[in-house]
Amino acid sequence: MVVLVSSTGLTKAQISDWDAPWRGAEHTYTFTVTDNTNPVRWYVTTGSDGTGLVEYGLATTYSFVTPTGTVTDDVLTGVDEYSVKIKWGAEVPVDTDYYVWMEVDDNSSGCTNKMAVKIHTVATAFDALIVNVTDAEGGVDPWTVLAGDASLDGATCPEDPETPINNDGGTDTYDAGQSTIVFRVERQFSLNKWDIGFSITENNSKPFVVEKIVATGDNTGDITVADAATGTVNANAADNKVLVYVTVSNQPGVTLDLNFNLVKAQTIDVITSAEDNNGTNNLATHQIKPMPVINGFTGS
Amino acid sequence: MTFVIIILSLASASGQGAYTVVLNSNIKYEVAANADVKTYVWKIYTDKDLSIEANTSTECELSIVSGEPNAIKVKWLGDGEYYLTLYATGLNDCTNKKAWKYTVVSTPTIIFNEIASFDCADDEYKFAIDIVAELKAGIALADTQYPLTVDYQVTIGGTTTNHTTDVAYDDQLLNIEGVTEDIGNDKIYSIEIIGATTKLGGEINLGTNITHTRTIYALPPVSTINHN
Helix, strand or coil: CCEEEEEECCCCCCCCECCECCECCEEEEEEEECCCCCEEEEEEECCCCCCCECCECCCCCEEECCCCCEEECCEEEEECCCEEEEEECCCCCCCCEEEEEEEEECCCCCCEEEEEEEEECCCCCCEEEEEECCCCCCCCCCCCCCCCCCCCCCEECCCCCCECECCCCCCCCCECCEEEEEEEEEEECECCCEEEEEEEEECCCCCCCEEEEEEEECCCEEECCCCCCEEEEEECCCCCEEEEEEEEECCCCCCEEEEEEECHHHCEECCCCCECCCHHHCEEEEEECCCCCCCCCEEC | CCCCCCCCCCCCCCCCCCEEEECCCEEEEECCCCCCEEEEEEEEECCCCCCCECCCCCCEEEEECCCCCCEEEEEECCCEEEEEEEEEEECCCCEEEEEEEEEEECCCEEEECCCEEEEECCCCCCEEEEEEEEEECCEECCHHHCCEEEEEEEEECCEEEEEEEEECCCCCEEEECCCCCCCCCCEEEEEEEEEEECCCCCEEEECCCCEEEEEEECCCCCCCCCCC
């Protein structure tokens, strides 16, 4: 009987890998066995020699995802089960070695073989980063456009006035309207429920009005957020990315240099309470250029 | 006859709802010149969505004001509702637009307040007649439309002379020329308004009482008395 090792990981780019999993990540580990209908046992240890059996099913350890066999005393026992999906615990220690073992008994000879693969939980804890993905022409896909893409606009003109007519049933009914900019917040090194604490400021302390904030996760859709310059987006575990649409009131004649800040202490892995550990990728800026002022209208 | 007078401020930036303009008025509109603007474009639409441009032959005529791109002259040619719209493009290529709603009316009228007056012949030939100019029944023409220019005819004994004079808002009086007085003979003049326009060239229609009869009575004859 020959036992070969293979494993497959999640296909998300730049994220968890089978031998460097993130907290909460799921990966499939497969050993190739040339004989069939053999009893197998799966377990995880901390020692490369098979010592240090890891307790099964804790948030700080791991669990099997819909195994065919049964888990007793921290060992999964099955037949012909040469591939398992492991979900690493939401609070599994980072930067730690583990060994995933499969033992197989030859059902005719009774001989046993076993093999392990080493994994090392990712060293870095939760990190959230932000990118301005506003495109005035509306041609880019905000979910996938890379930071620095030439189509992205770090400065845009305001959108058209909402009510251009100045005397429509009343006095001074003109409404300059509003403009919407969009940021993409991504998480790394965690697959747990996460919070995005944000604060929108203006570089020169000019007053501005946030009319609306709309947040949407890449897997779960709209997330309710208060319409305010500071707040928290409660992102779901299934969402790796969240688009945050920020709508601000237009102010003719005024340049707005807006900063969308991720507030480190409020941007967290909700399960582990780990705070965003990298503050260097927490700021995205956008300038709303001034639309010209039209005033002093007279007719003689 | 009593009138209910409501004063409207027309063609100015303080109205509530649409501004009212008298048909055929020729008005210069402008906004404060903005050094951050590279182009101004003026248009007039007939719909609230600012998509259907007015007909420049039948509805309104726009004329540029040389050296003043922030201004436009509009001659209003047809009754109706219009949206005078300004598009401004900044040096940074950002744009803004603003529109003002106008209602063009051809309802103004002018009449004499009295159809007849009398005087005794003397050396003072000048006199004036009250006029009443309304935007529509019960609503006086606003001060911004004055002075009015009134054309009138003076007729006596088959001879007619034509005259033009301005009427000021403050007194609403049509000062009459072309009348002379004779202490020895009665004179009866017929004075008729034949046309009137606002300060802005807007058309004022002739109402019902546009003829006034001015009777100037001769003085009773007095001759010398002989005394001895």
